[in-house]
Amino acid sequence: xxxxxxxxxxxxxxxxxxRLKKDQVGVATFSFGGFNSYYIxxxxxxxxxKFGWLVKFSSRxxxxxxxxEIPVKAKIPIKEVPTLQVLPPIKALVATTKKKKxxxxx
Numbered sequence: 001x002x003x004x005x006x007x008x009x010x011x012x013x014x015x016x017x018x019r020l021k022k023d024q025v026g027v028a029t030f031s032f033g034g035f036n037s038y039y040i041x042x043x044x045x046x047x048x049x050k051f052g053w054l055v056k057f058s059s060r061x062x063x064x065x066x067x068x069e070i071p072v073k074a075k076i077p078i079k080e081v082p083t084l085q086v087l088p089p090i091k092a093l094v095a096t097t098k099k100k101k102x103x104x105x106x
Contacts, residue, residue, distance in 0.1 A: 001042070001053040016044035016051050030057070 026042030
């Protein structure tokens with residue numbers, strides 16, 4: 001990560017100092033808008049009197065492989081994750097337009 005704004009640089013350095021003292025990396029998730037999400041690892045570093053953040057995207061798509069039974073009854077109904085089997089067919093999603101008939105003026 002990089003910035004030229006002094007306030008942003010200050011906040012990035014404070015966060016980098018805090019993470020380095022605790023020996024931690026930042027972890028976040030990212031998605032391009034689909035059902036697949038990726039992990040992002042944010043690693044602060046110091047080198048030759050300068051600091052920076054390494055940003056590493058996971059090379060694998062995250063998928064929920066293991067699921068457990070919910071131990072209590074949920075107060076809010078839980079929506080199932082959509083799968084290809086429950087999504088409507090593509091033809092139902094594509095809007096069709098009808099050609100308008102031109103009026104002939106005599």
